[in-house]
Amino acid sequence: MTATGSDPMRIVHGECVAEMAKLPDKSVDLIFADPPYNLQLGGGLRRPEGSEVDAVDDEWDRFDSFAAYDEFSRSWLGEARRILKDTGSLWVIGSYHNIFRVGATLQDLGYWILNDIIWRKTNPMPNFKGTRFTNAHETLIWCAKSEQARYRFNYHAMKALNDDLQMRSDWSIPLCTGAEREKLNGRKAHPTQKPEELLYRVLLACSEPGDLVLDPFLGSGTTGAVAKRLGRRFMGIEREETYIGVARSRIERARQVELDALEISRGRRAQPRVPFGALLETGLIRPGTPLWDARRRFEARVRADGSILHGKEAGSIHKIGAQVQNAPSCNGWTFWHMEEAGSLMPLDALRQRYRDQQQTG
Amino acid sequence: MTATGSDPMRIVHGECVAEMAKLPDKSVDLIFADPPYNLQLGGGLRRPEGSEVDAVDDEWDRFDSFAAYDEFSRSWLGEARRILKDTGSLWVIGSYHNIFRVGATLQDLGYWILNDIIWRKTNPMPNFKGTRFTNAHETLIWCAKSEQARYRFNYHAMKALNDDLQMRSDWSIPLCTGAEREKLNGRKAHPTQKPEELLYRVLLACSEPGDLVLDPFLGSGTTGAVAKRLGRRFMGIEREETYIGVARSRIERARQVELDALEISRGRRAQPRVPFGALLETGLIRPGTPLWDARRRFEARVRADGSILHGKEAGSIHKIGAQVQNAPSCNGWTFWHMEEAGSLMPLDALRQRYRDQQQTG
């Protein structure tokens, strides 16, 4: 049976390069790949309360060096390019550990990058040790087979999916948790299962019903499940037998549905939250500015990092506002005021000014 | 005059590699770089031997220009690494055209990536032809000099700037427009002027007042203007004479905020270490005092040497705290409490009292 044979949902147990080598030239419409990230984690990481983080320490994610990882990337990306139709495109997802190397390798092989897409996680794991910024996103690279290639892009479908606004390169999508997360003996079946919402967008943007979609690192089978929902043909390659079983039963359970399935995740039009610090960064308020409450009973001063100082106590506008009133909580935006043209203006007015700026630029 | 000389705001007209070569080893605290990435335009790009890279129009040229760009990256990133202090860090900003190559080169040179940061543009230019997703972000890479290097990161200041939530790796910031945009004869003075909000965050996170900040591709001078506002020393290097003039007048106009407003929030790590025994020596706590955890599940007694006794086990507040919870570690300062006025007060409050005494007394 070939990839273009009678089984529209094919799962293959094997090495991705060897299995791709069996496919004819220019036979695949879309490739989505989630290769190992080369995380190389050290010891166990503990949360502040003492519990241990269940990290990725699998054998398949270990490489001896950057050179070894690059060689691995070249081999699977090279074979992928051969079997990709001229109208097809390739997506790869990764993090800062590997994505820069993958991107450079892509370019070296002649792929033409169309966009880099940011999966902005709405609920990422925090940085428990306070040593870095919360690693709150992953990066996807979308590329065509070459600079000249005429690739498929369903522009209007993407625009419709985004309330008739052109779809941007940053996508806010939650982690895969809850009922969607595949379980095996009550534990997560795969350490890095991707949310279906992410794949839904990719497949809807870059393929048609009946197209052949390939995932060379199948894992828990998200790509296959979404391909089936959207009426695409599919081929998935996976090395680990355990994951083959997980993916097979998952894709079996998936049902082709109407395109309204994503409706729920769209309505994100709330007023964006503004941290007080943003007003300092933009110069709407300056470090050193005195703040008062409406009746000028309390005074505090703004510091460069957005905390405010009252006596010897420093903290957020909310925390210090609550403290001076001896109240359990306080809305600093309405409590604190700054002087403007001789009268007091609540910080909330400044916040509105900031939001206006953000919109108009 | 050296970089550490008398002029705190130094602007140099020249090639960045040649000018960096004049600086001593380990002399710079923070480097922010916005290198050219116009692979197609040739103007910013020269091969190592000096010839100019032609426009890209066939496959051979493309490989040639990628190689030339990588060579260019290696040369300036290598020199930057030499002059960077062991506690310093480097930021580079770019887009999908160049950032993957820069990131791979960074790693090859031994830099250690700490985060990739997404500048999410609130008002990006749309994709007019409807051929791709709106390119709505740029990527910054933040890295330390090596895996082992202990870099500066003002974690608590970043947290304060974000309303007491850990700062994430995606930053929503508008494009630089309006009054902030530098003009020359009524037209924009520089094609890619970065918003000050972006640099404010970078400098506040990774430097201290008085630190030396270097920008090897000065452009319109945003890094210099923010460095001056925040009381950092600065050196900027720029090849184009026109931009030198723009940046010089801009930095001249910038005003430093008051010194005491530059104070930022510090964590407990920044405060002097207090041995528990010191509280006994000063009489803030007495031998024999009973200690409890917050829920009064465990009790221990203070001994004269600063160890505590729980049952038959004696040890430090940390060791015994870990032992009773059956945890791998424990912060005894926050775990143990003593009774005061009928309620429980954490030892941490007592430690603060001790520190206040040391300051005033």
Add this chain to the structure above:
DNA sequence: TGGTTTTATGAATCTTTTA
């Protein structure tokens, strides 16, 4: 049954100082 509190957990390159 319903509302509140507690617990579990997610691709993580996750400490610093002293002996």
Add this chain to the structure above:
DNA sequence: CTAAAAGATTCATAAAACC
């Protein structure tokens, strides 16, 4: 140098447990 001790550190969400 290594080993041990001190001690600093978390956000959003869902499920489970508890009133």
